[in-house]
Amino acid sequence: MDFKSRLIDIAGEKNFRENEPMKKHITFKAGGPAAYLVTPDNTDTLAGVIKVCKESRVRYQIIGNGSNVLFTDDGYDGVVIIIGSKMSAIKVDNNVVNAGAGAKLAALASETATNSLTGLEFASGIPGTVGGAIVMNAGAYGGEIKDVIISAAVYDCENDEILILGNEELELGYRQSVIQKKEYIVLEACFELRHGDRDEINEKMKDLNDRRKSKQPLSYASAGSTFKRPEGYYAGGLIEECGLKGFGVGGAKVSEKHAGFVVNTGGASASDILSVIKHVQNTVYGQKNVMLEPEVRIIK
Template sequence: MELYDSFALVLPRERLLRNEPMRLHTSFRVGGPADVMFAPAGEEELSLALKHAKRLGCPSTVIGNGSNLLVKDGGIRGLVIRLGDAFSETRFEGGDVFVSPGQSLARLSQMAMERGLTGLEFASGIPGSVGGAMAMNAGAYQGEMKQVTQGARLMDPVSGQVLSCTEEELCLGYRESRMLKTGEIVTRVHLRLQPGDKTEILAKMEDFNARRRDKQPLNYPSAGSTFKRPEGKFAGALIEGAGLKGTRVGGAQVSEKHAGFIINAGGATARDILDLIALVQEKVLKDSGVKLETEVRVLGEDA
C-alpha cells in the first residue's frame, strides 16, 4: 500500500497531502516534496499520526511556518507534520497566555497588544509559529521567548507521550532549546505577559517593524539571518568585511541590503543556497578566523 493511503486510513484526508512541494511551506521558497504532509488539529491527532508513523517504520519531521528552514531539493521522506492554523487555540487569562503551537507569533503579539499586555513586542515581525519560536527561542531587539515563557507541554515524537515542562526544563538559550536536541514537539505553551500601555506597546512594535523594513531584504524570500551571531561579533559585518555582499551562486545571493541574509533572488535551488552558505563560511573563516554556524535548519535529502 502507498504511504499516503496507509495514513489516509487513520487520519482525516482533508488535512493530508501527498507529494507536497516543500517550497510552498518554506519562506525560502525552495525544497522538494514531502512524501506525506499532515496538519493535525490537536494533540490527539498529532499523537495518532506519530504512532502510525512508528508502526509503519516511517520517519516523521515536525515543522511550523517554515521560516527558519532550508529543505533540500530531493524533499523529505516519510511524514511531515505541519503545525499551523488547525492547531492554534489561544486563551488569555489576565497576563497568562495559553497558546497552541500553530498560532502565528506575529498574530499573538498583535493579540497581546490589543489587550494592553507587554512582553511580545519583539516578536511582531518574526514570521514564525509559536511552536517554531519556542524551539528556536526566537528573539529580536533584546527580547526573546525565554523572557516570557512559564512552561510548555511537550510530546515525545516516538511514544506520543506528553509531559509538562517548566521554563528551566526547556533549556532555552541563544537559538537553542531542549526540543531541538530531543525532537520533542511543543503542543502547548504558557507565557506570562505584563500589563502595559497599549499606545506604547503599539509604538514599540511599529518602531521594530520600521527598523526591519529599513535594514532587512523583506521583499525577497529568505529564512531571516542565515547564520548565528558569533560571540561578540555580527555575522553580517564579517560577511561584508570579507567582501561578499551581493555574491551569487545560481539564484542564491548574499543580500546587498543586509549581508547576514542569504536570499532567493529568483529561481534558487536549495543546492544554490547550500553552496553559497559553504562559500561564505570558507571565506569568512579565511578573512577573520571566525567559523560561522548556520541558524537556518537544513532538512531533507539532495535531489
C-alpha cells in the same frame, strides 16, 4: 491497510498531500517535495500520525511556518507534519496567555497588545509560529522567548506522553532549546506578561517593525538571518568585511541590504542556497578565522 491509507484514515483526506513541493510551505521558497505532508487538526491526530510513522518505520519531520528551515532539492522521503493554523488557539486570562503551537507570533503579539499586555513586542515581526519560536528560542531587539515563557506542553514521541516543561526545563539559550535535542513536539505554551499601556505597546511594535523593514531584505524570500551570531562578532559584519555582499550562485545571493541574509532572488534551488552558505562559511573562515554556523535548519 497500507501506510498511505492509514495516514489518510487518521488525518483526513483534506489534511493530507502526497509528493508535495516544500517550497510552497517554507519562506525560502526552495527545495524538493515531501513524500507525504500532513497538517493535523489536534493533538490526538498528531499522536496517531506519529504512531503510524513509528510502526511503519517511516521518518517524520515537524515544521511550523517554515521560516527557519530548508529542505534539499532531493526533498524528504518521509512525512512532513505542519503544526499550523489548526492548532493555533490563543487564550488570554489576566496577564497569562496560552497559545497553540501553530499560532503565529504576529497574531500572538497583536492579541496581547489588544489586551494591553507588554512583553511580546519583540516577536511581532518574527514570521514563525509559537512552536518554532520555542524550539529556536526566537528573539529580537533585546527580547527572547525565554523572557516570557512559563511553560510548554510537549508531546514526547519516544514515550507517547504529554509533558509540561517549565522555563528551566526548556533549556532555552541562544537559538537553542531542549526540543532540538529530544523527540518532543510543542503543542502549546503559556506566557506571563505584564500589564501596560496599549498605545505604547502598539507604538513599540510599529517602531521595531519599521526598523526591520529599513534594515532587512523583506521583499525577497529568505529564512531571516542565515547564520548564528558568533561570539564577539556579528555574522553580517564579518560577511560584509569579506566583500561577500551580492555574492550569488544561481538564484541565491548574499543580500546587498543585509549581509547576514542569504536571499532567494527568484527560482533559486536549495543547492544554490547551500552553495552560497558554504562559500560564505569558507571565505569568512579563511579571512577571519571564524566558522559561521547556519541558524537555518537544513533538513536532509
